[in-house]
Amino acid sequence: GNSVTQMEGPVTLSEEAFLTINCTYTATGYPSLFWYVQYPGEGLQLLLKATKADDKGSNKGFEATYRKETTSFHLEKGSVQVSDSAVYFCALSRNTGRRALTFGSGTRLQVQP
Amino acid sequence: DGGITQSPKYLFRKEGQNVTLSCEQNLNHDAMYWYRQDPGQGLRLIYYSQIVNDFQKGDIAEGYSVSREKKESFPLTVTSAQKNPTAFYLCASSMKGSFTDTQYFGPGTRLTVL
Numbered sequence: 001g002n003s004v005t006q007m008e009g010p011v012t013l014s015e016e017a018f019l020t021i022n023c024t025y026t027a028t029g030y031p032s033l034f035w036y037v038q039y040p041g042e043g044l045q046l047l048l049k050a051t052k053a054d055d056k057g058s059n060k061g062f063e064a065t066y067r068k069e070t071t072s073f074h075l076e077k078g079s080v081q082v083s084d085s086a087v088y089f090c091a092l093s094r095n096t097g098r099r100a101l102t103f104g105s106g107t108r109l110q111v112q113p
Numbered sequence: 114d115g116g117i118t119q120s121p122k123y124l125f126r127k128e129g130q131n132v133t134l135s136c137e138q139n140l141n142h143d144a145m146y147w148y149r150q151d152p153g154q155g156l157r158l159i160y161y162s163q164i165v166n167d168f169q170k171g172d173i174a175e176g177y178s179v180s181r182e183k184k185e186s187f188p189l190t191v192t193s194a195q196k197n198p199t200a201f202y203l204c205a206s207s208m209k210g211s212f213t214d215t216q217y218f219g220p221g222t223r224l225t226v227l
Contacts, residue, residue, distance in 0.1 A: 004155075031212065032212050032213045034215075036218075041221075042220055042221070043117075043119075043203055043218035043219050043220045043221050044156075044203065044205075044218040045218070046215050046216075046217075049215060051212075051213040089155060089156070091155075093212040093213070093214075094212055095212045098161070098169070098171075099144070099161075099163075099210050099211065099212045099214075100146055100158045100161050100171060101146075101148075101156070101158070101216060103155035103156045103157075104155050105153070105154055105155045106153070106154070106155055
């Protein structure tokens with residue numbers, strides 16, 4: 001079946017540090033890949049997405065590249081801010097059958113001033 | 114402004130009661146979804162609907178029911194058959210339900226069983 005594995009958190013960084021959150025997936029075919037962010041007590045917001053191999057999604061300084069050879073979609077940011085503190089979810093959507101999202105367990109990021 | 118609204122924000126239920134969570138969208142999206150989130154976990158799919166008057170079970174549909182009588186509305190009923198209903202419930206929608214579509218999420222309803 002389909003699955004998404006993320007690095008466990010919490011990840012604690014100082015402001016302006018470099019961020020990497022690892023995400024790998026298992027899926028048949030060529031899924032679309034997403035990163036969502038959740039702030040405390042809120043719903044999820046799309047951060048970025050990539051719909052085919054070698055695509056790079058980017059938004060608000062965050063980037064992730066769809067690597068089919070390593071089945072990965074790692075999230076990176078060059079310089080984090082306190083306002084980036086949130087829970088980050090990696091997710092996939094299959095291109096056949098059910099089109100709902102399959103989520104990873106989430107990674108909590110805490111950025112200290 | 115277009116978006117997804119969920120109500121209520123907080124809901125308390127006694128054992129043995131059914132409760133209904135509201136989800137409305139004005140994005141003119143065809144597809145709608147219900148997910149459940151438990152502490153420290155990812156979201157799990159309860160039900161989804163690609164078009165009006167049609168819906169499909171997700172991974173954890175037991176103890177839940179839905180209806181899709183209107184394009185903009187997708188209410189979720191948590192029945193007394195759901196053994197552990199305390200969780201955060203999130204509704205989402207997407208334009209056509211394509212695998213490349215972005216899903217847009219509502220603010221969620223936190224259900225607590227007393």
